[in-house]
């Protein structure tokens with residue numbers, strides 16, 4: 001085990017001891033362990049190597065080529081679960097591997113959770129995890145392919161869309177740049193292009209009084225609030241200082257029509 005820790009440390013893994021223990025327990029045998037370690041040492045994210053990411057105390061299945069859920073996104077899931085009325089419907093837009101929707105469906109068995117993403121590989125992962133919890137996942141460009149009957153009927157839309165300004169993608173750690181798809185990162189010129197699309201989709205999906213919770217960053221939060229307002233919402237900031245997480249929580253203004 002100490003050799004393994006040394007190799008991981010030399011490869012730049014900050015949490016080498018924890019990673020060694022995870023790789024060790026993920027490996028079927030010594031040859032498998034060597035294969036997993038070689039992938040990790042070459043820079044592949046630990047979560048892709050072992051096939052799961054920890055999120056809200058759950059193991060979310062992930063696979064190469066799919067965005068790795070971040071712990072800070074637990075804030076969006078927590079706020080959405082808190083806001084959803086009994087037996088309500090929650091839509092996880094830009095769901096990736098489904099972390100937000102899976103956490104909500106785990107905590108709140110009374111809710112109906114529908115998740116959607118443009119990436120079919122991510123949707124397949126989300127579907128496999130959500131269906132046993134009574135939820136579903138669909139391939140959709142925002143809300144374009146969601147069932148038309150859902151329009152105006154959802155109670156909460158929760159989302160962690162791509163929000164890295166295009167020019168800052170080059171500054172991201174290699175694990176993200178090389179192993180996560182650009183479509184999962186690129187928030188357009190100012191970073192808020194996909195967030196604005198989420199708020200517009202949420203305005204179509206939500207019932208009167210419905211809420212939308214969207215992850216953002218400290219730098220971007222003013223632009224995110226403006227995008228919410230533009231789409232017909234009154235919006236507030238939610239923070240989790242421990243995780244360095246920022247989200248915008250918004251309610252449709254009563255004068256707004258989702259036509």
Ligand SMILES: C[S@@+](CC[C@H](N)C(=O)[O-])C[C@H]1O[C@@H](n2cnc3c(N)ncnc32)[C@H](O)[C@@H]1O
Nearest residue numbers: 067069094095096117118119141142160162184
């Ligand atoms: C930052 S990742 C977050 C994924 C997931 N919400 C999570 O927290 O793990 C953004 C996700 O948005 C998806 N996405 C990008 N453009 C989209 C679009 N037009 N419609 C739906 N999903 C989209 C990507 O495929 C990616 O899975």
